[in-house]
Amino acid sequence: xxxxxxxxxxxxxxHITEAALAAGHEVTLLHRGQTGPDLFPSATHLRADxxxxxxxxxxxxxxxxxxxxxYLPRQVDGLADALDGRGGRYVYIxxxxxYDVPAGPGFAESSPLLELEDPTVEEVTNETxxxxxxxxxxxxxxxxxxxxxIVRPTYVVGPHDHLSRFTFWVERVARGGEIxxxxxxxxxxxxxxxxxxxDWTIRLLGRPGGGVxxxxxxxxxxxxxxxxxxxxxxxxxxxTKLTWVDPDFLGERGLTGETLPLWSAFxxxxxxxxxxxxxxxxxxxxxRPLRQTVRETYESALRDPLPPPPxxxxxxxxxxxxxxxxxx
Numbered sequence: 389x390x391x392x393x394x395x396x397x398x399x400x401x402x403h404i405t406e407a408a409l410a411a412g413h414e415v416t417l418l419h420r421g422q423t424g425p426d427l428f429p430s431a432t433h434l435r436a437d438x439x440x441x442x443x444x445x446x447x448x449x450x451x452x453x454x455x456x457x458x459y460l461p462r463q464v465d466g467l468a469d470a471l472d473g474r475g476g477r478y479v480y481i482x483x484x485x486x487y488d489v490p491a492g493p494g495f496a497e498s499s500p501l502l503e504l505e506d507p508t509v510e511e512v513t514n515e516t517x518x519x520x521x522x523x524x525x526x527x528x529x530x531x532x533x534x535x536x537x538i539v540r541p542t543y544v545v546g547p548h549d550h551l552s553r554f555t556f557w558v559e560r561v562a563r564g565g566e567i568x569x570x571x572x573x574x575x576x577x578x579x580x581x582x583x584x585x586x587d588w589t590i591r592l593l594g595r596p597g598g599g600v601x602x603x604x605x606x607x608x609x610x611x612x613x614x615x616x617x618x619x620x621x622x623x624x625x626x627x628t629k630l631t632w633v634d635p636d637f638l639g640e641r642g643l644t645g646e647t648l649p650l651w652s653a654f655x656x657x658x659x660x661x662x663x664x665x666x667x668x669x670x671x672x673x674x675x676r677p678l679r680q681t682v683r684e685t686y687e688s689a690l691r692d693p694l695p696p697p698p699x700x701x702x703x704x705x706x707x708x709x710x711x712x713x714x715x716x
Contacts (some may be wrong), residue, residue: 395457483519547688553649
């Protein structure tokens with residue numbers, strides 16, 4: 389199969405490219421060349437900014453197009469114009485952030501989507517990301533037809549994650565000692581290993597018809613406490629201790645979901661971490677055990693360490709907040 393991957397060299401796109409090549413497909417990558425320029429020598433590389441595609445760049449023909457980097461509706465529309473019917477089946481990697489507040493745990497893909505208040509907005513922020521992705525989905529279905537596949541993951545985790553959200557916790561647990569665990573313990577959480585997402589996305593291309601799927605795991609209920617305990621069990625040295633701290637106490641000290649990634653106490657999207665993965669599981673999504681992802685993420689971080697984002701909690705901050713918590 390000839391597959392065009394738009395944005396195929398960084399994290400999710402990188403794993404999708406690896407999966408496509410491993411399955412024996414002929415791969416063309418459309419990317420800017422800023423990340424991983426030496427990756428995938430067996431693939432054809434088309435280097436360009438998707439916002440200003442040169443005439444004739446996408447003059448070829450493909451059996452499928454996987455779009456990992458579409459954040460604005462005009463980007464999806466422009467890609468459809470450039471391909472002019474030669475892109476084959478279209479796969480759009482979206483997000484569970486497209487949903488309006490769902491009815492409750494176990495919500496399905498038919499739940500109501502967000503709408504852009506201002507259809508001209510193009511700045512991607514925490515507030516506009518979800519509505520923009522939902523708008524991209526609508527353009528995708530309009531332009532690429534009923535065979536369109538829309539994949540909505542929650543937190544994507546695993547090796548090469550430049551956002552270092554899941555990795556932050558894996559590395560922190562691996563250092564051991566007393567760990568600041570932000571409450572509430574029972575906050576819902578779901579993740580998906582980027583490699584499982586990638587393998588399944590490529591296999592989806594072998595199925596007839598389109599569809600919308602939650603690429604999430606585990607099925608709810610699954611809590612933040614269970615996630616951290618799985619990390620402690622897999623990479624925590626002896627004596628590792630989780631100290632659960634009240635979310636209001638943390639909020640009063642200015643801690644946020646950026647300081648403590650995956651923490652959703654004050655996040656309006658916290659209910660999105662309990663999506664029903666039944667449709668994806670029925671279509672072949674088979675996530676590896678969480679503890680395997682933990683172990684392999686840690687091993688990857690040791691081989692190829694990435695600097696944490698500057699807003700992450702430091703060891704000094706953690707010690708100070710824990711001391712204040714114990715003295716309250």
